[in-house]
Amino acid sequence: MMIHNTSRLLRPFRPVGLACAALLSGCAVGPNYHPPKAPQVSSYTEQRLPARTVSAPGVGGASQTLVLGKKIGGEWWSLFHSPSLDLLIKTALANNPSLLAAQNALLAAQDTVRAQEGSFFPSLSGSFNATRERSPFGVSGSGGAGAAGAASSGASPFSLLNASVSVSYAPDIFGGVRRQVENLRAQAQNQRFALEATYLALTANIVTAAVTDASLKAQIEATDQIIAAEERELRILRRQVALGGIPAANALTQEAQLAQTRATLPPLQSQLAQERNQLAAYEGVMPDQFHLPDLDLADIVLPRHLPVSLPSDLVRQRPDIREAAATLHEETALVGVATANMLPQITLSAGVGHEALSAAALFTPQTLLWNLAAGVTQPLFEGGTLLYKRRAAIATMREAAANYQNTVVLAFQNVSDTLLALQYDASTLAADTTAEASAKASLAVIERQYRLGGVPYTAVLTAEQTYQTAVIARIKASAQRYADTAALFQALGGGWWNRQDIAHDVRTCCGVLP
Template identity: 45%
Template structure:
């Protein structure tokens, strides 16, 4: 009877169908070259986008850096956001298990012993006895054993839709866990690359300051010999001071980046052990996976989270619809009452009560109707938010692709600019030594070289950072690894497998997941 009353076809409200893959969606509006330019410098290799290639689950290993891999592993083991996401997932799954129990009858066992004294007055004893003697007191012990059973058949599918909503909520938390993993791994890699970039910029600046200081020492000696003017010496001192002034902002930025990296690792700032990568020795992946546009919506955790919210909103409409319909409740009480414990098991002491109740709202001034309308509006909101999330996902990939393309062009230009600036400085110094130009020309050439070298270092770091951004935009390959731990699993009661309807809902979710 329970199975018959709980058939999926009896559930009111919309049956959820996953949103279709957006037709005609792509990453670029025109022809896009899958091969980037190259440059004769570290991180200057050409990269090739391989359409349809799967994203590896441990995508950060593409950089071939043991230090980056170690940092990512530490972050995943220690960061509190991972533990919080797993606890949220376990909470959602436990809620699902709790609501699945509504498919079963609920039973309460009561065992009581009462010592009571009453008078015959309540039975008219005072009137029958003499005024002098008054009513007679009765003292007795009552043993009561009772089992109460209640069951609400899922006639219109309210419980089915509630459990369906719970499953969608658990799926939402699962994809939130994947989103947390993805964001954390990408942030760790990006922070490590940014830290390395600042370290390189600081080194370049210090090397140039040392070169400027050496030049200043030469000028001061030549000034003492009367070979150069005081203006030339003062100008070089100004250049040294200007270069020195660029160091504190770089050092501040690196220190703040280090603090952020420590936070990603689950450490306090004073636990910084100085782990760092050298951007000059970092490997730039040559072949980059590029998921097909039709697969992107099945890979991005944020898109999948939005889809589960859409599913949850659809199920909630069914719950609100079922609330407007009558509810059938079956109850039964059975037990025994006796003056002593041994008599509880006599047939003549047994008592029972059976009841059926059909209750529906006769008048509520439109409360249930408007509650259902509110759920319908929430469903429309979830649909719009899903579409917006899909558009943002394609935008993220498109931005990453454009960044990778133009990063390569930028580095190529910056390498050429640095080479030209170095040659210009050599020529200026030679001309100044020959007396054919002013020292202002030398100063300008030195400043141009400093800027060119810093820009080249920044361009190198951008290629690594935007490669990581592409991996993040494509979903990070979470489907190729197992991120869940026992901390995200409910206690092993598993009522779901014992209830056909709940098992069918879970099977539907698993099938949807495997299809991804």
């Protein structure tokens, strides 16, 4: 309906399109972003760590070997060989609201980039207007604008029809639009790695929470066993008091010890309830809807061979470092935007159409209208606004660079802390296991000596307290090895680049694949 023989009518504007393409190939003002180089370090710790940790008998006591450069699996938690743990993580990945929010934030950022990329092209719009008018002056003639169509009398109303196509374009001579798109692409990268950071934190937190849950269950079971043993001892003492064999003070002292032991249960039960509520939140359900599968420390296999990424690879693997790099990229591009805003802005526009007093005459050659326009705007004085905006952009870019360096330093500290913790965890568990065995044996000896009258009852109480403390310490030390093993996978980036749901082009663009 709009225009017949469009190619003939738009022929005068072809040079404009060619000029647009040529201008797009120009250089963009402002600094170009270059990814920061990886730190030139060869180790995470000041002193060389042993390749293998010490071992201890019992749950979680296996020796662990650090393997430098070993591949980190995308589903690293599967190394714990716990179906219950796998189910928890699978459910959380499907239902966790924070993960869903991060996914949609990424989609929004990607579509914002595509929307801004439309600024590279001319804007083309078509319009059709039909108006009914009355003028105090006559309109006559049979031609074009303002006089097209049939004649009308002086005060008679008439119809005016207009059909047109307009094109406008702002050549990106100094690269302001390109820098804006570059900024938005960096924001999308930021959201990409924010999603990975959310994914990694969620999976690591679930492993830690599940291990803590199993540890608290074991501590409660051990405390129940100690309470049962102390109750049996109290019954024996009461019978001995009734027979006059021992003073009543011994039974009263045992009652006090039993009460103290029972008092340790409620805090453990409270922690267990809170831990399960936390797991319910990770799973994306209400606490009353959450049902934790049976999970004991003995059911979780401690990974024996732990991957340790090369220090030069860490900056490409850690999502938080990649986020900080993307933020630096964003701010670098904004310096170019602020610079381009200080330079001349050129706009080109063109329009072609027909205007007539009747539909029959609308597309005749006599009713053709067209226009070409070009404009240049150069900011001359804005009170220093543009200058200081550019200076602020440069300062913000430098701030982002400093934050990036700080993120890298903290990441290396995190890995170092975790590697050291794994070594000390193993030694602690070995010592606590030995202490528990010694305390148990000592308690048995002192109880026999007490029955034979060789030691006072206070010695029995001291031995019971020592054994109770040793049992709880051993359980905590065992759980800490599992938790710090999960922390190592998190500190190294979690192997997201090896997951099957990560597209090959994403891994390539992120600088992970060769």
